[in-house]
Amino acid sequence: MFHVKQRRYLGLLLLVGLLGILASGCVRQIGSRGWAGPVRENGVIIVSTHGGRIDGIDNEGQQIWRFPDLWNVGSDKVAKKLKGIYGRPVIGSYDGADVVFVGDYNGFVYAFRPSDYEAGVTVNSPPAASFKLDGSVIGGLALDTARDALYITSGNRVYALRASDLAARIDSRDAPVGAVGPAPAGEANGVLFKAGEDIWGTPVLADGKLLVSSLDGRLYALNPDTGAKIWEFDAKQGLVSSPKVAGDLVLVSGFGSTLYAVNLADGSEKWSFKASHWIWGDAAVDGDTAYIGDFDGIVHAVELSSGAEAWSLDLGHDALRASPVLANGTLVISSDADWLVGIDTATHAVVWEHDLGTKLNADLTYDDGEVLIAPRDCVTPEGGGEKVYYTKVNPLNGDLTFASGVC
């Protein structure tokens, strides 16, 4: 059937085919896009519009700056290239100017002043500060201005750095950055606590405690000054969501497909609610009800007092990774399969929904009557035309707003 020569060609063809398929597979490798929720400060929406960058968008929906593209972050090649922002940026004020702190998957935390850049005026790239941590920043940051402490999760560690020192590094690149508390034995300066596994949830300060959830299955309550453990709760399965404080309870969830309510005072379990699939987003709380979305695409309303399910709704829009938000009686939730949905919490009915044509895994943010969103990519609007980047939605009627200059 095949001659020696033909067989050789066939072998070569198979090899080329293998290489081609593997090469095409490489292109589709799952990258670290990040799922940082947007924030708004002084009318400027700060949002990660693409993997490894963060944009400032003004009230008119015009992009006014982009980090790190327009800043000078030094000569470190790793620091210069951001890989994905997962935690919300936090903003502090130092010497009369806002400073944005943001952590990246590349293992660096950055500080920069948006006011240092003005389009059409700034000639040279303004300086930005960077600080190398031990592992990828997925969980995010918490800023305690009273303590002058910036808490950052990096790999399985919690860092506590002097925020003002990091801000000062903007102008003096080699300025030392002090630590808030003593480092555990064998750990670098600045490390406050080390968990068993990576930390994907943002640390939260409440009731004089620093709450940290970890993939080791534990929720830790730490002394924010020393890192000493006050209590820990063991869920047995990896915790992904950030701790959500609701009155005297802390809500956490993760790979165990279970929402746990833990007493903030002592870490004892009050109740648990089992869903059918993973719950990664933080719960949205209103009165006695906590709202969560799971990876089966189901929205659950759970009674805070008992842990019983009040109602559930299968959206049928694939995994719900992002944290939902409540806005004037409307629960706004987004899905991995491109959908943004508004649900009336009184009637449990979908009041509006949009297929945005891009993944919506970033946490949603409620701010001043609007819900800020951070889609994965720019999209072509329904009527056609140039690509746009959607930035917010009116929770009452689902009207979308987009930004210019982003795509």
Next chain:
Amino acid sequence: MSLISDVFNLFLITPLTNLFVLLTTLTGNAGVAVIILTLIIRAITMPLTLKQMHSTRTMMALGPRQQEIQKRYKDPKRRQQEMMKLYREAGINPLGCFSSMLIQLPILISLYRTFIIAVGEAPESLIRLSERIYGWDYLRSNLPLPADFLWLHLGRPDPFALPLIVALSTYSLQKMSTMPSTDEKQRAQASMMNLMMPLLFGWITLTLPSGLGLYYALSNIIGMVMQYAYVGGGPINWRALVGLSQEPVLPRAVEQREAQRVRYSQLGKSDEDGQEEPEDESEEAKEKPATGGKRRRRRYGRGRR
């Protein structure tokens, strides 16, 4: 294209991913899971591997007869017919040489997807995993998987040691599987292939998740053991294995090839040219071909009589 992709996902990628997650959960180590997975896959594909080994060895033994046919018949159609007749009588399918390779191809692609989903570097890979993981709480709740094994992160490429191991094991397996040709041109081509293929696979490993490199290296080692067992053991020429000698790595394989060559030396000699084959050779050829050959000749009803 979507149908092919769906079939691929349903029957290969998703089951392999779940099996990998299960094995990792049971053993607590993703590297051990890769080793078990490799053993399972090699066990399942063993019949094809044996068939490939048999076909390859027979094809090598048929080399002189193929050359004779090529010299003798100028008409390509007739030459093709005679070749086919030769293969039939030897009881092999020329595609048999590629059967194992063909089955390895989709497995490699599926494993590639499995590793970037199950132990992928980015947190987003777990969202993709959620779409594939079966609705068994035991599987779902023990994630994310520990991706570290020895010095490797199985979801990331290894920049040095693993590509080297893959290249060396590919080289060794090739050296064990091939035998030096008597033809100078073919020998040069084989030497080139013996060098190019390991370099190519080593280079590919640089860009792939380490889990896949580990699978490939282990698979090569199992292939070497199988090759050794297939020729019935015997001495190993270690100098040849590391490229210091042009001699065959497995001398027994050469003995077997030569014995087979004698056995097949009269196969396919056609009587269509009015040239009757010598009585004694014909009888020898009738008696000695592999069982498969006898069976096939009977099935096709086209012996040399």
